Amino acid sequence: MSRILAAPDVTVRRVTHPPGDHFFGYYEKTPWSPSGSKLLGMRAGFRDRQPMPDDEIELGLVDPEGTEPFEPLAATSAWCWQQGTMLQWVPGTTESVVYNRRRAGRFVGIVHDLASGDRRELERAVYAVDPVGRYAIGLNFARLATQRPGYGYEGVADPWANDEAPAEDGVWRIDLESGSAELVLALAEIVGTDPDASMAGQIHWLNHAQINTDGSRVAVLHRWQPSEGPRQTRLVTLGPDGSDARVIWAARLVSHYDWRSADEILVWGGAPVAPNAFWRVSEVGAEPQALARDVLTEDGHCSYSPDRAWIANDTYPDSQNLRRLMIVRAADGLRVDLGAFHAPPELDGPLRVDLHPRWNRDGTELSIDSVHEGTRQMYTVDLRPALAAAEALPVERPADA
Numbered sequence: 001m002s003r004i005l006a007a008p009d010v011t012v013r014r015v016t017h018p019p020g021d022h023f024f025g026y027y028e029k030t031p032w033s034p035s036g037s038k039l040l041g042m043r044a045g046f047r048d049r050q051p052m053p054d055d056e057i058e059l060g061l062v063d064p065e066g067t068e069p070f071e072p073l074a075a076t077s078a079w080c081w082q083q084g085t086m087l088q089w090v091p092g093t094t095e096s097v098v099y100n101r102r103r104a105g106r107f108v109g110i111v112h113d114l115a116s117g118d119r120r121e122l123e124r125a126v127y128a129v130d131p132v133g134r135y136a137i138g139l140n141f142a143r144l145a146t147q148r149p150g151y152g153y154e155g156v157a158d159p160w161a162n163d164e165a166p167a168e169d170g171v172w173r174i175d176l177e178s179g180s181a182e183l184v185l186a187l188a189e190i191v192g193t194d195p196d197a198s199m200a201g202q203i204h205w206l207n208h209a210q211i212n213t214d215g216s217r218v219a220v221l222h223r224w225q226p227s228e229g230p231r232q233t234r235l236v237t238l239g240p241d242g243s244d245a246r247v248i249w250a251a252r253l254v255s256h257y258d259w260r261s262a263d264e265i266l267v268w269g270g271a272p273v274a275p276n277a278f279w280r281v282s283e284v285g286a287e288p289q290a291l292a293r294d295v296l297t298e299d300g301h302c303s304y305s306p307d308r309a310w311i312a313n314d315t316y317p318d319s320q321n322l323r324r325l326m327i328v329r330a331a332d333g334l335r336v337d338l339g340a341f342h343a344p345p346e347l348d349g350p351l352r353v354d355l356h357p358r359w360n361r362d363g364t365e366l367s368i369d370s371v372h373e374g375t376r377q378m379y380t381v382d383l384r385p386a387l388a389a390a391e392a393l394p395v396e397r398p399a400d401a
Contacts, residue, residue: 142156
């Protein structure tokens with residue numbers, strides 16, 4: 001039986017303010033600094049169209065209390081509405097961030113020391129960063145701009161635009177110290193692994209790279225659009241050097257995911273091999289298990305709390321144009337509803353403003369992006385009353401159902 005708790009006394013604080021639209025981007029990284037004293041954010045001068053090649057956003061620091069003005073630190077023309085410029089703190093440092101730029105006709109990464117002002121250039125743009133801070137994974141943002149608008153960057157042509165599955169492009173490993181980049185797994189190799197008839201004659205691309213909790217495995221979505229029917233997706237994992245690549249989920253509907261541990265992923269999807277749900281998928285051969293199917297009933301941006309006890313999630317707009325925010329207890333599927341946020345229907349497709357809930361470093365707050373007050377802004381959500389209310393309800397049953 002479903003258990004859904006309406007959280008008491010939820011405090012939602014706007015921490016950025018007009019003029020300008022502010023956001024952080026995707027859900028699988030934290031904007032909070034290691035000390036918790038600042039958040040990372042981005043500021044745009046418009047909200048109602050796709051970026052053009054010369055449109056820049058400002059990158060800066062945000063006061064968690066929302067009382068201090070946005071503090072700019074850099075600008076970039078390598079960005080998109082859904083994921084920004086992959087701005088994030090470099091693990092193992094207290095003052096360094098990484099983000100992407102367009103330079104000399106290509107996309108590159110920048111490691112920026114905020115204390116000294118020093119900036120180091122990486123050979124390729126960054127998608128995901130190793131939690132230990134040794135390396136990053138890069139994908140082709142120019143290809144994403146044409147195949148998945150809202151996730152790629154404008155201003156650079158894809159060198160392999162007419163190649164269905166190039167052997168010279170794919171998953172790139174970027175050394176964060178030297179800045180060098182190496183192609184570790186070609187797109188052609190991925191397409192050649194357990195292929196099926198729907199792949200033939202189609203353009204293939206990679207999206208949503210994420211590194212596991214100890215940096216030993218990388219996940220990435222392999223996608224293609226058949227001539228008929230919906231977009232197809234496979235969840236692929238590999239070692240950071242490209243070794244031991246495998247398709248670990250045979251579904252063709254695969255969406256948002258998060259690593260629960262070094263060898264298990266929580267992922268939405270299933271069709272046609274299983275009912276659509278959030279599934280715990282194993283790297284070590286265990287059977288996939290559905291998680292809290294009765295309360296997690298639709299796709300959302302899922303992420304585990306730092307202690308892996310809770311899952312933050314959101315929804316796409318319902319019939320009332322409301323996006324809903326929740327946390328779910330991993331042990332038993334207890335869902336705690338935190339609020340609903342209006343999503344203007346005119347901001348849809350690549351322009352949409354997903355909540356993209358992101359945890360702070362001690363699991364007591366979430367950061368979200370929202371446009372329910374008319375402009376795209378960043379907000380924080382205090383979870384402590386919700387967590388206290390949930391603690392009063394004992395764990396009743398396994399979350400797998």
